[in-house]
Amino acid sequence: MTKPTPITEGAVFDLAAIDRQLRSEDVYLRDGHTARTLVREPALRIVLLVIKAGARIAEHRAQEITSIQALTGHVRLALTDRSLDLAAGRVLVITPDLRHHVEAVVDSSLLLTLAWSERG
Numbered sequence: 577m578t579k580p581t582p583i584t585e586g587a588v589f590d591l592a593a594i595d596r597q598l599r600s601e602d603v604y605l606r607d608g609h610t611a612r613t614l615v616r617e618p619a620l621r622i623v624l625l626v627i628k629a630g631a632r633i634a635e636h637r638a639q640e641i642t643s644i645q646a647l648t649g650h651v652r653l654a655l656t657d658r659s660l661d662l663a664a665g666r667v668l669v670i671t672p673d674l675r676h677h678v679e680a681v682v683d684s685s686l687l688l689t690l691a692w693s694e695r696g
Contacts, residue, residue: 578612580613580614580615580616581614581615583615583617587614587615589614589624591624591647591685591687594612594614594624595624595626595647595648595685598610598611598612598624598626599626599683604626604628607631608627608628608630608631608632608680609625609626609627609628609631609633609680610625610626611623611624611625611626611688612624619691619692620689620690620691621640621688621689621690621691622687622688622689622690623687623688623689623690624685624686624687624688625685625686625687625688626683626684626685626686627649627651627678627680627683627684627685627686628680628683629649629680629681629682629683629684630679630680631679631680632677632678632679632680633677633678633679634677635654635675635676635677636675636676636677637672637673637674637675637676638670638672638673638674638690639672639673639692640672640690640691640692641669641670641671641672641690641691641692642669642670642672642688642689642690642691643667643668643669643670643688643689644662644667644668644669644670644686644687644688645666645667645686645687645688645689646662646663646664646665646666646667646684646685646686647664647684647685647686647687648664648683648684648685649663649664649680649681649682649683649684649685650662650663650664650680650681650682650684651678651679651680651681651684651686652678652679652681653668653676653677653678653679654676654677654679655670655674655675655676656674656675656676661681662686664684672692
C-alpha cells in the first residue's frame with residue numbers, strides 16, 4: 577500500500593500515471609474500482625478513484641464536505657432526491673452526510689477532495 581505524500585515541501589502528482597497503475601491492480605480487475613489516497617492531512621484528504629464501465633460503488637456517505645471531480649469518463653450519481661451525470665471536466669460538491677451511490681457509464685477516474693474543520 578502506498579502511503580500518502582507529505583505536503584510539507586509541496587506535493588505534485590502525475591494523475592495519469594497513478595490512474596494507469598491503479599487499473600493494473602488486482603482489486604480493480606476483481607471489484608471494478610479502486611482508489612489511492614494521495615494526501616492525508618488533518619483537515620484535507622485527496623483521493624484518486626478509478627472505476628470500470630458498469631461498476632457501482634454502493635450507497636454511502638462521507639462525514640466531510642466533498643468535491644467529486646470527473647477527470648475522465650462519465651459517472652452517474654444517485655443522490656437522495658435526484659440522479660445526475662458527471663462527465664469529464666465537471667465537478668460536484670456535496671454536503672456532509674449526503675447519501676449517494678456511484679455508477680460508471682464508461683471507464684472513469686474521479687478526484688475526491690474531502691475537507692473538514694481541523695480535527696482535535
